[in-house]
Amino acid sequence: MGRRTGTRRIGIADVALKAGVSHATVSRVMNGNFTVDPAIAQRVRDAAAELNYQPNPVGRSLALGKTDTIGIVVPDLANPTFQAILRGLSMAAAQDGYRVLIADSSEVSSEEAILAGEARRRCDGLVLCAPRMGDAELEELAPSLHPMVLINRSTTETRVPSLEVDYSQGVQELAEHLVSLGHTSIAFLAGPARSASNRARMAGLNKFRASNPDVELRMLEGGSSFETGHEAVNEVLASGATGVLAFNDLVAMGLLSGLHEHGVRVPEDISITGFDDIPFARYTTPPLTTAAVPITELGERAWHSLRALIRNAEAPDEDTTFQPRLEIRGSTGPVST
Amino acid sequence: MGRRTGTRRIGIADVALKAGVSHATVSRVMNGNFTVDPAIAQRVRDAAAELNYQPNPVGRSLALGKTDTIGIVVPDLANPTFQAILRGLSMAAAQDGYRVLIADSSEVSSEEAILAGEARRRCDGLVLCAPRMGDAELEELAPSLHPMVLINRSTTETRVPSLEVDYSQGVQELAEHLVSLGHTSIAFLAGPARSASNRARMAGLNKFRASNPDVELRMLEGGSSFETGHEAVNEVLASGATGVLAFNDLVAMGLLSGLHEHGVRVPEDISITGFDDIPFARYTTPPLTTAAVPITELGERAWHSLRALIRNAEAPDEDTTFQPRLEIRGSTGPVST
DNA sequence: ACGTTTCGAGAAAACGCTTTCTCAGGATTC
DNA sequence: GAATCCTGAGAAAGCGTTTTCTCGAAACGT
Structure with missing residues (x-):
């Protein structure tokens, strides 16, 4: 904080000196304490303005015990x-x-x-x-x-x-949505194993499985990035799934891109969902069906x-x-x- | 900083007391000053570890005149x-x-x-x-x-x-690229008027104009967001340009999306360029030609x-x-x- | 054995502020 | 007019560190 910069920052003491009052009074004025004579307060404010004084936040933090x-x-x-x-x-x-x-x-x-x-x-x-x-x-x-x-x-x-x-609920709704469109073979392109939100999605899908025993649901290993989705394209195609629940929008977009390169049409040949509704999700081609999180x-x-x-x-x-x-x-x- | 949390944070004084030395010595040990007797230093370190002492950064900042x-x-x-x-x-x-x-x-x-x-x-x-x-x-x-x-x-x-x-240079290269593809009617979908980088692009385009007098170059008002690009689609089509230089990738993507909705094919009917090469740029359909900024x-x-x-x-x-x-x-x- | 360094650690000042404590001096009261 | 109460402002004590100053004791040299 620029003590090294030859010209020392001006502090409360300088203002006090200039206004001919004590540190304490300057502090009071700066903090809007009204137990100060209006005339003196004005003198202090003038001095502060003239010196362009700004209280040092570190000093304040130490004294007040908070940093804002x-x-x-x-x-x-x-x-x-x-x-x-x-x-x-x-x-x-x-x-x-x-x-x-x-x-x-x-x-x-x-x-x-x-x-x-x-x-x-x-x-x-x-x-x-x-x-x-x-x-x-x-x-x-x-x-x-x-x-x-x-x-x-x-x-x-x-x-x-x-x-x-509630990732569990969200992913279930997405799965139900695919089912309502007639999909019976679905794949989940999972996220990072350590991620708690991935576990929540897994839990949701287990529930979904229980209530939709007729739907075939495959779990594929994945990650959380574009690249993950992009690289997963062969695995996804090999799975034979007609609907894919991607871990999140990023993965879905990577997948979308990969499928496009393979000449696979979305949603005609395969349906894709994301998760999160990141700002870009609505601008992909086709726009991404997803679970919007505020x-x-x-x-x-x-x-x-x-x-x-x-x-x-x-x-x-x-x-x-x-x-x-x-x-x-x-x-x-x-x-x- | 938790003075209100009944249990006061433990400070240097507590460590000093526990180790039976002065504040100063604790400080010296904590900062790796070697002018301390190894035995005492160890006693201090033990005390610090036992109390789980961590120096208060605000105090340090005030004393050192820096906040890291x-x-x-x-x-x-x-x-x-x-x-x-x-x-x-x-x-x-x-x-x-x-x-x-x-x-x-x-x-x-x-x-x-x-x-x-x-x-x-x-x-x-x-x-x-x-x-x-x-x-x-x-x-x-x-x-x-x-x-x-x-x-x-x-x-x-x-x-x-x-x-x-160097936005000026970048936008010139993009324009030249369009020219090399045979485009002779180009539009620039500008950014925020106050933006210095927009002015730089303008300057670049003026140079371009000077060296390519045969190319028709129109300036269209715009902004810096998706929405800007999306909303500009009619204006762009009305301009009759076959190549559009969007202010940045976001605008280009919005435009891409709008054109798609209008059934206009990119790049067959119209060519679009962005700027910045944001991570999403390579994943749009079609992937965006852009000027990559590291x-x-x-x-x-x-x-x-x-x-x-x-x-x-x-x-x-x-x-x-x-x-x-x-x-x-x-x-x-x-x-x- | 005595004077002179060197070394290590405590006391205290500094960092820049807020706030309590204290105490003049003017206003109020009887 | 003296005792009492306010009011407003200065002095000083923190806040938690680092660092300079200081000084006793140990180590050294002669």
Whole structure:
């Protein structure tokens, strides 16, 4: 913070000197404390304006015990879902005068705990976004990170609110949608094995299987990226499925692209669904049928929960589940006969 | 910072007490100062470990005059370009133990100065990303924000390095590419009027015009989003152009989508180019011909410049211009005869 | 054996602010 | 007119570190 820059930043002392009052009075004026004589207050304000004085936030933070900053830990900043959460969080927090500090764990789950701890110490609160760490570690870490809110993950620690998307329900609805179009051979192109949201989807599909014993449902290994979808095209075609549930929109788009290259028509020859409804989903050709998650709102709600926790460390929000909304577009159609 | 959380965070004093030494000694040990008796150092480390002591970064920041944090101000976090810059910056800074604080001005240029100032005061340095503010204001602000680096903008202040993409060159190459395919009627779907990068493209097109007097080049008003491109479809068709230079990939994709809805074939009926080569560009149908900007690298380089400035406030980097690389894909083709 | 370095660790100042404590001096009361 | 109450502003004590200063004791040299 530029002490090295020869010209020392001007501080409260300079203003006090110039206005001929004490540090304390300057502080009072700057913070709108009304127990100051109007004339003196004006003199202080003039001095501050003339010197272009801006209180040093670090000093304030130390004195006040708060930083007006929150942290967010994401597994991968390249993922549009996390980008959208970050954006929602950042916008909402900004409204209340809070800034956000980002920490990207690059999907390295062992880094998460350290990053989270470091971020938490610099901030007034934390948002942990789809942490990849194990349940035990999360459980152990949770108390030391409070106040914090979890996204797409939960813990038994009662003071930690969870915001979760009902992936199980969403994927079931997508599967039902394919069934309603006459598909009886469906494949699920799975996501990262460690991902909690992938497990939730799996659980949903097991339910679906139970209530649709006549439908053939295959599980294919996959990932969470474009490339995953693109590379899976041969496997998908080999499976003989007429409908494919991709882990998310990114994978679906990769698959779409791969199928296009193979001259396979969507949805005439094969139907594809995504998940998330990222901004690009509606602009693919054909537009992607998907389960829309109000993801920016999720970020916004994360802030509101965190704000409640910060303001009153006692009263946590109850957990919240977001229901995805089926968004039927052009990438699904009646099964070819 | 959790003073309200009944159980006060444990500080250096607790460790000192437990180890039976002074604050100073604990600090020395924690910072790897070797002028401490090994036996005592070990005692301190044990005490610290047992109490799970972690130094308070705010206290450190105040004492050291640095926060190990940098700020980035972007006009719109929803824009993939800025997301990519942020990602590159964040990854690179993390390598050196720095975190990044984000500030989104929501394209409101009057907010930029305030946001930038606030961010700067909390951080050791600043990256100002394609600021929308006027030249005069930028010029005036620059000294107070140092150390800072500019992206896609420049200033006469010599201590402020600029990292710029050569949009002028890129758009010329795209135009030449269309010409080489036989197009003689070209339209430019422009970006936001205030955007410096739009002005650069305009300048490039003027050069192009000068060296290609036989080519008809129309300017159409636009913007920087999907929607812009989507809405421009009628105007584009009305222009009669056989080749369209979209402001960026987003606009191109919106246009692509709109043309598809109108049953206009790309590239058979009309050729489209984007700009930036965002990750999705290669996955549209047809894949987008565009000018690839190494945007994540740009963020990375921004950190390197800023790091140099932070480490030695004297020696600024020279400015750097990034040359876009023509990425020819399926959205451009020979003019229909 | 005595004076002079060197070494290691504690005391205290600094960082820049907020806030409690304290105490003049003017206003109020009887 | 003296005792009491406000009011407003300065002095000083934090907040949690780092770092300079200081000083006793041990090590060294003669």
